[in-house]
Amino acid sequence: MFELSATSAPGYLAARGLPAPRSVTELGGGVSNTVLLVETGDERFVLKQSLAKLRVEQDWFSDRRRIFRESAAMRALAPHLPPGSVPAILFEDRENCLFAMTAAPAGSETWKARLLAGDVCAGTARRVGEMLAAMARMSWRSREYEDQFGDQTVFDQLRLDPYYRATARRHPDLAPRFAALMEESAGRRVCLVHGDWSPKNFLVCGDRLVAIDFEVTHFGDPAFDAAFLLNHLALKSFFLPRHGPALAQAAAQFLDAVLAGMPAEAGWMDSATVRHLGALMLARIDGKSPAEYLREEALRDRVRRFARGLMLDPPASVAEVFERI
Numbered sequence: 001m002f003e004l005s006a007t008s009a010p011g012y013l014a015a016r017g018l019p020a021p022r023s024v025t026e027l028g029g030g031v032s033n034t035v036l037l038v039e040t041g042d043e044r045f046v047l048k049q050s051l052a053k054l055r056v057e058q059d060w061f062s063d064r065r066r067i068f069r070e071s072a073a074m075r076a077l078a079p080h081l082p083p084g085s086v087p088a089i090l091f092e093d094r095e096n097c098l099f100a101m102t103a104a105p106a107g108s109e110t111w112k113a114r115l116l117a118g119d120v121c122a123g124t125a126r127r128v129g130e131m132l133a134a135m136a137r138m139s140w141r142s143r144e145y146e147d148q149f150g151d152q153t154v155f156d157q158l159r160l161d162p163y164y165r166a167t168a169r170r171h172p173d174l175a176p177r178f179a180a181l182m183e184e185s186a187g188r189r190v191c192l193v194h195g196d197w198s199p200k201n202f203l204v205c206g207d208r209l210v211a212i213d214f215e216v217t218h219f220g221d222p223a224f225d226a227a228f229l230l231n232h233l234a235l236k237s238f239f240l241p242r243h244g245p246a247l248a249q250a251a252a253q254f255l256d257a258v259l260a261g262m263p264a265e266a267g268w269m270d271s272a273t274v275r276h277l278g279a280l281m282l283a284r285i286d287g288k289s290p291a292e293y294l295r296e297e298a299l300r301d302r303v304r305r306f307a308r309g310l311m312l313d314p315p316a317s318v319a320e321v322f323e324r325i
Contacts, residue, residue, distance in 0.1 A: 009036055033049060048099060064097040074088075110202065125257075131211060132229075162287055185272075190221070195217060231280040238303050277318065
């Protein structure tokens with residue numbers, strides 16, 4: 001299989017009859033993909049190829065064909081989210097497990113970068129919550145989307161195993177709680193779930209907000225997405241304590257938007273989100289994908305103890321989680 005890189009991309013594009021690029025820049029593809037920004041004369045687009053072995057210290061493998069679950073999800077969701085908030089697919093290369101998509105506007109930066117710089121905007125958090133609720137509503141109990149995205153193999157490979165099972169092995173006393181959480185969550189297969197609803201996957205440029213990285217999309221439990229995003233805000237509350245109140249307000253705005261936009265029958269969302277939140281927080285310390293900015297062992301241990309407390313004595317609501325922090 002052809003392996004995409006900044007060096008090999010010009011030859012690949014030439015073989016497809018596309019113009020020679022003016023520049024090819026490697027972007028942050030996370031641990032699971034190679035992502036390149038290609039700029040020609042008047043056009044800029046992104047090439048993305050999935051990796052079989054992810055870039056982490058521990059062995060972590062996943063089916064490379066997951067890349068086409070991502071492109072299918074983007075096509076399905078684009079009509080139901082704000083215009084321009086999902087990149088458009090330009091072409092797919094099935095043989096080499098890659099696709100091309102439109103790029104976000106020049107000058108865009110990730111919401112994660114803004115948060116780590118102390119720029120905490122509750123309005124952005126609310127918009128991210130509204131997008132999550134819209135994704136849930138448009139696919140709620142849809143047989144069509146369940147048939148297309150019901151296979152959770154990649155979600156298991158990229159989330160359940162490296163986050164929940166790997167962490168349970170480090171904390172055997174909590175293993176029954178992780179097992180119960182996964183079982184409960186598996187019973188809530190009600191709508192499309194992004195699986196990586198993280199600040200790093202939102203590009204901000206002025207008033208525009210673009211969601212990316214849909215490779216873990218599946219039909220499942222929306223509380224996982226809500227907790228995944230809130231976990232990042234919670235972790236940053238430990239890392240940036242002087243911004244704790246602003247991060248708590250952003251979390252409240254996000255969750256209010258999610259809960260307000262969900263179908264009426266989803267009354268379990270808040271409590272289910274709390275249960276995921278403790279597990280995900282502990283996973284970013286002791287799972288296969290630790291948060292890279294939590295380097296000091298004393299801080300890591302504070303988060304570890306807090307997360308264990310959430311799992312052993314979960315509060316009644318997400319708001320109580322941030323009050324504890």
